[in-house]
Amino acid sequence: MTPETLPTYFNRDLSWLSFNRRVLLEAANPDTPLYERIRFLAIFSSNLDEFSRVRMPALLALGSLGTAENDGVDTLVLPTVQHQVLQDQEAFGQLLSGQILPELRRQGIHLLYREPIPVDCEPAITDYFFARVLGFLQPVWLDQTATNPLPIPDNALYFTVSLVESGSPNPFRYALLNIPRTALPRFFRLPPTGDQQVIVFLDDVIRQHLPTVFPGYTIAGCYSIKINRNADISIADEFSGDIDEKIARMLEQRKSGLPTRFLYDAAMPPELLDHLARYFALTRHELIAGGRYHTLSDLASLPDPTSGRLNYRPQPPLPHPDLQGTESIFARIDRRDHLLHPPYQSYDAVLRFFNEAAIDPYVQEISVTLYRVATESLLVNALISAARNGKKVTAFVELKARFDEANNLKWGSRLKEAGVRLVYSIPALKVHAKTALVERQQNGQIQRYGILSTGNFNETTARFYTDHVLLTAHPALTSELAMVFEYLKSRRQPALYPPLSFEHLLVAPFNLMNRFIALIDREIAHQKAGRAARITVKLNNLQERTMIDKLYEASQAGVRIELIVRAICTLVPGVAGLSETITVRRIVDRYLEHGRVFIFHNNGQPETYLGSADWMNRNLYRRIEVCFPVYNAQFQAEIRNLIDCQLADNTQARFIDQHLAMLPVLNQEQPVRSQEAIYAGFQSN
Incomplete structure (x- = not known):
């Protein structure tokens, strides 16, 4: 072709x-x-x-x-x-x-799936239904002439039930019945019998007892349905008004947003589907035939009677060798910077950073960006304690973090109650940077300590997201980090704020894109001059066309470019005359690849950056992002080794070809599974 x-x-x-x-x-x-x-x-x-x-x-x-x-x-x-x-x-x-x-x-595990419930299981299921399930059920009759149809919430599960009433001239009546999967577990695990463990969907527990819910009717049919609604509802950004109240209203709107997908059991009769389409005002494009069960993301909570025997072999996070013991973490950072690599290494050092800051009598001020935090966040609790201990705490909480808005509202309220200075979303921008800054005064001197990370301050996701976290007292980095926080506190648009000049940090939308373009241009210049040139970039997503075109330009100049892109990649690799020196790999394994890494080889004097920013329109133009240089030679070598290991992966990696097909890495002389090899490497240190 x-x-x-x-x-x-x-x-x-x-x-x-x-x-x-x-x-x-x-x-x-x-x-x-x-x-x-x-x-x-x-x-x-x-x-x-x-x-x-x-x-x-x-x-x-x-x-x-x-x-x-x-x-x-x-x-x-x-x-x-x-x-x-x-x-x-x-x-x-x-x-x-x-x-x-x-x-x-x-x-020995029998998950009942599109099959009748065995007779010997019925007593236990009946007991469970009457004791736990029945009180959550809310049947609603479907009236064909209704002017206000039942507003089924986004992503909620329902049955549509066809019923025949004795002696009625009407052939059918229809009803909706909720499947309360958010109030109850989706699966019911029966007491084990013999060598089999039976597990039943909540859906089937309810199906079994429909005559109880609709006494006096014959059940003619029961079909599961689900409506997905538009969840990409934006907030009208203003300088006045309470953003938390706007977000709360948005969450209510999301429940009843316009339908985007109506999933229905493919066994549903056409006349019932037509009735539902009229009732919910659905278009043809929104009707999607599915199976008997929807929202099978709930399989993540399938009971495991084997106590983990059928899971990955345990790979506990390893303690960082230099961040243990009783000595203050700030004293350790005073001596030198530290680089963490969760989940291979324990996230405890990050928690310790905030915990010590909360109690340290010399700490005066703490600033942090919060994008997605754990549901029961130890880190945010440390900030609450710090405020109550008299520290000046400023938390920037991004309320527009999609699907985390409610959790962020909850924590924002608790932080505010504790006396934390709360700064909410900047109009028309999301704050996606993952940064923290502590100011500590001792012997009349102010010393700053910063955290710069590729991942959120979330101890839960730190167990299965691969990220990189720099703990630093580098004066230039922490001084520029203080500039970032001063800007965030202003909540002003970049165009309305005095120009910010960063020499070390790459901050979107100020200098990040231009600096990356300049770094690529330098590799192009090296290549044209006959010097060694190479670019290695790891991202979650690559879509912004200015950056893609610049990579194409570098490829046409002959620069070798290796990309590791987990999800969206709109760059087409390996096209003669366009991108023939570019390869794109995708790695999917036990951990979610999340860290962003940028290595510009610079004729043997490489520059390495880490950070929060993908190369997407939203990240480069509509978000506050921070990428940071890795100056320490040891840390540069660590990052290079991790990336080289991933480039050598021939087990979990796949090449993306010119047709968007996923091709295996053919070099199988010695199998390399990068996530296992990286863990083993840290284990041996």
């Missing part, structure tokens, strides 16, 4: 769907432990739900415009996307039914 017939850019949505297929491939991998395969099925389902709630609204809304592109949305690709989604859902169902469930049975 000639370069002219290949796209210059992959479609963003098709690229993301290809990533979700990679997740599904891991669920199909027989070398992956069984319960981990089930977890990958759950991740696939969760990802597809988010896609339906966030991306499909844009595709549906712009599909009628007839333009090829609008802010990265290809308005002509909707049929292809819908076809791919249907194919992926079918593959999911075949994998679950054909491989996962039979293997569970071989392991």
Whole structure:
């Protein structure tokens, strides 16, 4: 195929769907432990739900415009996307039914799936229904003439029940019945019998007892449904007004936003589907046939009677060798910087940083950005204690972190009650930077200590997101970090703020993009002068066209470019005359690859940066991001070794080719699984 017939850019949505297929491939991998395969099925389902709630609204809304592109949305690709989604859902169902469930049975675990409940299980299920389930059920009659249909919340599960009333001239009555999966576990584990452990869906517990819910009626049919609604609801940014109240209103709006996907049991009769489409005012594009069960992301909570035997071998986080013992963490940072690599290394050092700051009599001020925090956050509790201990604490809480808004509202309220100075979202911007700053006064001197991270301040996700965390007292870095926090406290647009000059930090939307372009230009200059040139970048997502075009320019100059991109990648690699020196790898394994790494080889004098920013439109133009240089030679070598290990991965890595296909790495002389090798490397140190 000639370069002219290949796209210059992959479609963003098709690229993301290809990533979700990679997740599904891991669920199909027989070398992956069984319960981990089930977890990958759950991740696939969760990802597809988010896609339906966030991306499909844009595709549906712009599909009628007839333009090829609008802010990265290809308005002509909707049929292809819908076809791919249907194919992926079918593959999911075949994998679950054909491989996962039979293997569970071989392991003595019987998950009842589209099959009747055994007679000997009925007494325990009946007891459970009457004692725990019945009180949560809320049946509603469907009235064909209703002017105010029941507002089914986003992502909630319901049954549509067809009923026949004795002596009634009407053939059917229809009702909606909630499946209370947020109030109750989705699965009911029966007492074990013999060598089999039976697990039942909450859905089937309810199905079994529909005559109790609808006395006097014959149950003619029962079909599960789910509505995904537009979750990409933006806030009208203003300088006045309470942003927390706006976010709370937005969360209520999200529950009843416009439908983007109506999932229904494919066994549903056409006349009932037509009735529901009229009742909920659905369009043809929004009707998606599915199976008997929806929201199979709940498989992540499938009971495990094997006590972990069918999971990955335990790989506990390793303690950082230089951050243990009774000596103050600030004294250790005074001597030298420290670089952590969770989840391979323990996140305890980060928690200790905040805990010590909360109690240290010399600490005067703490500033931190909070984007996504743990549901029961030890770190935020330390900030609350610090405020109550008389420290001046400023927390920037990003209330527009999608799907974490409610949790951030909760913690924002608690921080405010404790006396923390709370700074909420900047108008028209999200604060995605992951930074903290402590100011400590001792012997009449102010000393700053900073945390610069690629990941959120979240001790829960730190157990399975790969990230990098720098603990530093570097005067230039901490001085510029203080500038960032002063700007955040202003809550002003960059254009309305005095220009900020950063020499060390790369801060979007101020200097980050221009600095990256300059670093790529330098590699181009080295290559043209016959010097060694190479670029290695690891990202979650790559979509912004200015950066992609600059990488294309570097490739056309002959610069070797190696990209590790976990999810969205709209750059087309390996095209003659365009990108033939560029390779793109995708790694999916037990941990979520999350760290962003940028290495510019600079004729043997490499510059390395870490940070929070992907190369997406949103990150470079509409977010506050911070990337930071790695000056320490030992840390540069650590990062280089980690990246080299990932570039050598021939087990979990896949190349992305010119057609968006995922190709295995063919060098199999010695299997390399980078996440295992990285852990073993830290273990041996």
